[in-house]
Amino acid sequence: MAPPASTSLTRIQFEVQDYDLAATLTSGQAFRWQLCGDCWEGVIGQCWVRLTSTERRVVAEVMEEHSSCVWLADYLQLKVDLSKILDAFPTDEPMRLAVRACRGLRLLRQDPWECLASFILSSNKQIVQIQQIVRSLCEQFGDRVSVPPGHPPVYSFPTAHRLAQCSQGELRACKMGFRAAYLHKAAEMIAAAEVELEAVASLPVAQARDSLLKFPGVGRKIADCVLLFAYGFHRAFPIDVWVTKALRQLYFAGRSVPRSRLESFSQDHFGPFAGYAQQYLFHYMRQRAGRLRLEPVHSERASVRPPGRSIAT
């Protein structure tokens, strides 16, 4: 376990248009971002990151050794022209309301293994519980990363090789229940190079999906999450309980609709950025149901910055 390599912080500013950082980081794509005072703190790869945003800027603080900003711009998809994406959405009333509710929401570009593993842990779990499991997994099996002086320890997401080495019992201690067997087997498959996640990126979407479906605990929905959140396949359209509810209520007059019908409708109706539209509908429904509580964490971590107002609106 390597000690922190440096102690100095670097500040990087990005000019942006239409970037809603809070919506992006709380929309159920990634599970490691925490509101600390008026900042968001998380880990990308081996790098601790603190983010804030204003109307025209995203400001990042990272340790000096990670100050090349290419990886961060890629993760946050800062260069994406959002207006082009929103213009491609269908012009119906539900989409208009969803965009009005969370305009500026972006899809992230995450590491495939972290995304795959996190979503294997997501099945039949609430987002807050997924966050707890992932945090525990990182603390138990991740590596310490460099943080500012006085900051509590922070850990990277554990590699597949690391998780393949530990027992299912050790994984279960992170409260993941029956998902431990799935995660462990998936880690073993990666470690044995049965599926190469890097190669999936260059496949056509159907073949990419088939590759992901080889992992235990991965069905259509989780495969589509990874296609969308890690690989950037913008037509992937994960249908979970919230999106099912959104489609039924907003497009099928509340009727019960077979999953197969929802799948065909999603592919026909939402266009080339269907996955983006899906994320707007997902976040809109959760917002409407009052399921987004953006309160700063009440721990010593919050004292790194003075508590500020909630970003929730």
Add this chain to the structure above:
DNA sequence: TTCCAGGTATTAC
């Protein structure tokens, strides 16, 4: 206490 959660695998028809 009961229901349900960014589902999947298994079994039954």
Add this chain to the structure above:
DNA sequence: GTAATACATGGA
């Protein structure tokens, strides 16, 4: 092929 059911755990 579609429909029910078990699965670990904990928030609401």
